[in-house]
């Protein structure tokens with residue numbers, strides 16, 4: 001399947017239930033797991049962390065790792081789960097993550113990232129991609145031995161890409177802003193550093209053999225069309241979560257038409273909720289991810305209130321259906 005649009009990895013959002021919700025609307029977009037640390041995979045419940053339904057293909061496993069050994073172990077364990085691609089997180093600014101020398105912090109250590117990639121390659125034959133930032137401001141976080149703690153020039157990103165390409169990566173997903181490792185929380189780090197899309201275009205121009213995917217602040221079909229003139233693919237996170245009906249507009253990128261109404265989607269939501277109930281799983285864990293279904297149209301507040309009720313279930317939804325117009 002051609003990779004044109006991806007649903008960004010998002011902790012606490014792109015879990016197995018949300019991904020199944022995406023598939024109720026769109027069968028083509030590339031899905032990502034939430035970021036899972038290598039340590040969690042090594043020590044955790046594999047089925048809980050890594051299990052997914054077949055319909056979720058194409059799906060990418062995103063890991064965060066701090067050294068080659070643990071990356072190897074984690075990816076080896078994930079082999080049984082048949083992910084389509086393994087992605088290494090070099091973009092997460094959280095101090096919990098960079099304090100443990102993972103995520104965006106690793107942009108200061110391209111050779112180490114190269115070694116991690118080499119280790120992953122020993123564990124799997126799957127393609128390996130990296131999701132990273134334009135650069136980092138590592139003041140107060142990077143060791144004093146660093147000549148510069150602000151590594152935010154285009155040339156720094158190019159060097160990072162060149163070094164990790166040598167280790168065998170040919171796909172890079174760039175969140176088009178720097179990460180400021182001290183002083184901003186992850187949410188601020190997705191909003192305050194300015195977007196630098198032009199530098200991602202330049203990367204594609206100078207490295208035409210690589211697959212370059214652009215990410216950060218993309219919300220509309222017009223913006224997607226513009227980006228696709230410059231890069232290979234586009235990744236959207238918050239817009240898809242907040243406004244999942246945008247998934248119906250992506251058919252044109254895959255040569256099909258998506259004609260599904262909210263009412264038809266709710267019918268699928270009801271079926272899915274029933275299955276969860278049969279397994280003794282609270283449907284709320286799934287329903288909360290559908291809260292954007294009426295984004296920007298009448299009924300949005302009502303839908304959010306109903307499905308966010310901790311006791312919401314298939315019965316609630318069947319009653320709700322009576323009040324929903326087919327649009």
Ligand SMILES: Cc1cc2nc3c(=O)[nH]c(=O)nc-3n(C[C@H](O)[C@H](O)[C@H](O)COP(=O)(O)O)c2cc1C
Pocket residue numbers: 008009010011012013034035062089091092131175190215216217218235236237238239
């Ligand atoms: C709630 C939340 C959780 C996120 N978790 C991850 C993550 O696990 N891994 C990752 O690479 N990026 C993570 N991100 C960043 C997104 O993948 C994406 O790069 C960022 O939101 C910018 O894209 P957008 O403007 O389309 O949302 C997260 C973003 C949000 C909003």
